[in-house]
Amino acid sequence: MNAPTTDQLPVVVIGAGPVGLAAAAHLVERGLDPLVLEAGPSAGTAVRDWAHVRLFSPWAEVTSPAAEKLLAPTGWVRPDGAAYPTGGDWAEQYLQPLADVLGDKVRYGATVTGVARAGRDRIVDADRDEQPFAVHLELADGREERISARAVIDASGTWSIPSPLGADGLPALGEKAAADRVSYRVPDLRDPAVRARYAGKRTAVVGSGASAFTALAYLADLAEEEAGTHAAWVLRRGIGANTYGGGEADQLPARGALGLAAKAAVENGHASAVTGFRTRAVERDGDRLILVAEDGHRIDPVDEVIVLTGSRPDLSFLSEVRLGLDERLQAPTVLAPLIDPNIHSCGTVYPHGATELSHPEQDVYLVGMKSYGRAPTFLALTGYEQVRSIAAAIAGDREAAERVELTLPETGVCSGGGLLEEPDAAQNAEGGGCCAAPAALQIGIGAPAATTGGC
Template sequence: MNAPTTDQLPVVVVGAGPIGLAAAAHLIERDIEPLVLEAGPSAGHAVRGWAHVRLFSPWAEVADPAAEKLLAPTGWARPDGTAYPTGGDWADQYLQPLADVLSDKVRYGMTVTGVARAGRDRIVDSGRDEQPFTVHIQTADGNEERITARAVIDASGTWSTPSPLAANGLPALGEKSAADRISYRVPDLTDPAVRARYAGKRTAVVGSGASAFTALAYLADLAKDEPGTHAVWILRRGITGSTYGGGEADELPARGALGLRAKAAVENGYASAATGFRTESVERDTDARLVLVAEDGRRLDPVDETIVLTGFRPDLSFLSELRLGLDERLQAPTALAPLIDPNVHSCGTVYPHGVNELSHPEQGVYLVGMKSYGRAPTFLAMTGFEQVRSIAAAIAGDQEAAERVELTLPETGVCGGAGLFDDPDAAQSSEGGGCCAAPATLQIGIGAPATASGGC
């Protein structure tokens, strides 16, 4: 039997989240076989990690058009396009049905541990571009598999790799040993066990983006019912006019309302702020409470818990044998990085992009979705859908379609440069209040109405 040609091999998509499943839908539209490998047990596994959080985007902006075409014959109908789903809604009502339609083209419990050119490590030039990719996998039961692919689309996101506590990007001294008292996620206070963890406690919240706003709002609500609950908001910079975002002038109203709720938490005494505090170490007092120590020697009063919300970063470890072209600061594709650099841009000045900005020296490998943005905090789901549409066209050989822009962002989803990164310290960190961050890191408080329009 003859071995299949490269064009007969599947395109491996890493991750069955919103952008990975959209990539599969666009590949099918191009008569290209996708194989989606998901480490979790279900579609949208990472999204389910923030199931309690409501998006700033309505349903009309978080369902990919090619995916909707696949779903239509099943009788699936998109929920009210003006309504705002939670992460759980998104996973249950859209992502899982889409994965079910894709059927055996999606495999669960498949952790990708490495990707390389067949028979070529990253050093070898000879015949490199003619070789298919070999994808190394560890299954949920501990077995190893190898899959041969014509191209690889990495849509694995950044949710699994939150940034640490220290301001230098590395774990603070004592951070790992204090892991029992540190969380890197916005707490779901509707869960009784989680609620009990923070009720009546003093909690440090580290970060200055929408996730930190959400945690402050949640804890303020908790404090109204549970006396003794108090948040200590730790910012690496000072409080300025832009600290709480655009407020009522924000073009994404729900995000503006969230900033105002965080501001109210401080003004009403449910939270206190420690500014210019760059954590260097974590110690324990005699009661095993945590004491955060800054680089300048300042020591905070002990806290019972710490919530670290300083952004996310891409896991590039399983791509180490590929020749990637990544920006040295953002860890985003070299051509894309200048367009998303938070030192320069807000999402209002990032135009839709595709295969040209997402290509690497290694032909046939693409980082998409939030992972393509590296450490930059600004990302729109609609932008991800456009990314994979362009890439699928390029893999199919339709370069004209690949280079054509087919995305028009909603008017209210385009944000002006509001000076959120005027402070250099804010610009250097993904905790800075970026214009439109990934859905997983843009949240509203418990019970707050989601009234925003836009792509976040």
């Protein structure tokens, strides 16, 4: 029996989060065969990690048009476009129904451990582009498998690798030893066990993005009910005009309100700002922790530390394909200058697609939050446009691939200040950014800095 040609093979999509599932929807629309590989047990596994956090983008901005077309025959109706979903809402009311429609095109419990050209490591040039991709998996039961693919779209996000406490990008001395008192997520204070961890305690919140704002707001609410609850807000910079975001001038109102809530936490005495503090070490003081700065400054002992300093992409399983990545942002080299958070906000990033996301290795694409590397200015809408263009490119429709079909709203105040430290995006489901993220995590889409998210 003849082996299938490369064009007859599926397009492997890594990650069943918002952008990964949107990619699958666009591929189906193009008559192509997607295979979505999700490490978790359900759609939007990473998004479910911040199910308690509300996005700061409304429903109208966090669903893909191609996905809605696929869902329509089932009777699915998008929730009120002006309402703001939580991560849990997003996963249950949109991502899981979409994955269910895709059926056996989505596989759960399938962790991608490697991607390569069949029979070619990254060194070999001969006939390289003519070979299918070999995608190596580890299944939930421990078995290994290898799948052949015509193209690979990596929408695995950045949620799985939160940035460490150390200001140099490495774990602070003593950070690992203090792991029992250090968290890298916005706490769900609805959980009695989590609430007990922070109630009546002094907590250091490290970071200056939407996730940090969310944590400060949550702890301030807890302080109103539990005496002794206080946050030490640790910032690597000083407090300036943009520290709390755009406030009432922010064109993402929910995000502006989040910054104002963090400001109120400080003004009402529930949080105290520690500025210009770049952490070098964590020391034990009995049952408490002391953070030590690069300049030797020390903060008063705390009971807990919440580190919300961004996230970064896992590139380990892509080591045998040829990627062209910017040395600073770890984003595709053509895309990097367009998303540099020192210059751009979520709304000033020009919509982009297959051309900007291409690599030396043909038909490999990093999309969604992962395409932004360490930049936090990602919007879910941007990710949906990315995969529309890429699906067109894989189908051979270059005109559609190069056409821009998205106009982004100007979100105003994403750049500057602390967004460089912002953690993920909601999308990590695939993974997280500044504009599609949860109201707390990043997720740029308006979500918290979530994993698969954005601004």
